[in-house]
Amino acid sequence: MDKDIEAIILAGGRGRRLGNKFPKVLHKLCGKPLLEWILDDLEKIGIVKPTIVIGAGNLLVKKTFQDRAEFALQPIPLGTGHAVLCAMKNLGENPPNVLVMMGDSPLFRIGTIRKLIIKHQREDPAISFTTTKLDNPFGCGRILRGSSGEILDIIEEKEADSEQKLIDEVNAGLYCFEKQWLKANIKKLSKRSSGEHYLTDTIKLARRQSKKVITLEIDDSSEMKGVNSPEDLREAEEILRRRIN
Numbered sequence: 001m002d003k004d005i006e007a008i009i010l011a012g013g014r015g016r017r018l019g020n021k022f023p024k025v026l027h028k029l030c031g032k033p034l035l036e037w038i039l040d041d042l043e044k045i046g047i048v049k050p051t052i053v054i055g056a057g058n059l060l061v062k063k064t065f066q067d068r069a070e071f072a073l074q075p076i077p078l079g080t081g082h083a084v085l086c087a088m089k090n091l092g093e094n095p096p097n098v099l100v101m102m103g104d105s106p107l108f109r110i111g112t113i114r115k116l117i118i119k120h121q122r123e124d125p126a127i128s129f130t131t132t133k134l135d136n137p138f139g140c141g142r143i144l145r146g147s148s149g150e151i152l153d154i155i156e157e158k159e160a161d162s163e164q165k166l167i168d169e170v171n172a173g174l175y176c177f178e179k180q181w182l183k184a185n186i187k188k189l190s191k192r193s194s195g196e197h198y199l200t201d202t203i204k205l206a207r208r209q210s211k212k213v214i215t216l217e218i219d220d221s222s223e224m225k226g227v228n229s230p231e232d233l234r235e236a237e238e239i240l241r242r243r244i245n
Helices: 034-044 059-065 080-090 110-123 179-188 201-208 230-244
Strands: 005-010 051-055 070-074 097-102 127-133 142-145 151-155 169-178 213-218
Touching (some): 005 034, 005 080, 034 059, 034 110, 080 179, 097 179
Antiparallel strands (some): 097 169, 127 169, 142 151
16 A cells, blocks of 8 residues: 555644644643654555645654654645645655645544545546545535535635535545646645635546546544644543544
């Protein structure tokens, strides 16, 4: 598997909501930094030396994991799409595919990561990504589908109309891309009103080009849990401890 795919981990968050200036991905989850859980899982499926995208204030992340990864700097936080753009210089021509993960979402099971990669390799789309269904999807990007079930777009909470907000299928935040397509199109993402470029906009871009986009639905929605606050960290600890027990 490692010969066919490499990985980018987006780890630029400063963790301000966690109550200090410590880089978010270095906060401990069951005794181990958030980012270390992800690196360990990637190594177990054969992906070594991923590219970690860090912000200007996160040099401690590089110092901590310098032997396990390559690094790319996102000097100004201009969104997830821009973060991936910053990582492009680290990617060679081969392997043909690239996995993109969020450094503050360490609860994806190895089996889920492997399933997404295998599905992407087998079906050969421009983009594969994970979805899940939530009883309360508030705050999450909704999955818009056409009449035949085909993916049309991901729409963010603040942009969704009242009908779209009723959609219970949401973006779970784990992606695979055909690398050459990503390299050719990541610069085409439009700037949002916030000044950011969203990685989720690649879905709409690919569909406009009539490119294939597929999804893998996750049954256990706890896998998509991100850590943005002390409450999130405590909840992630509980989830992980239940799994371990």
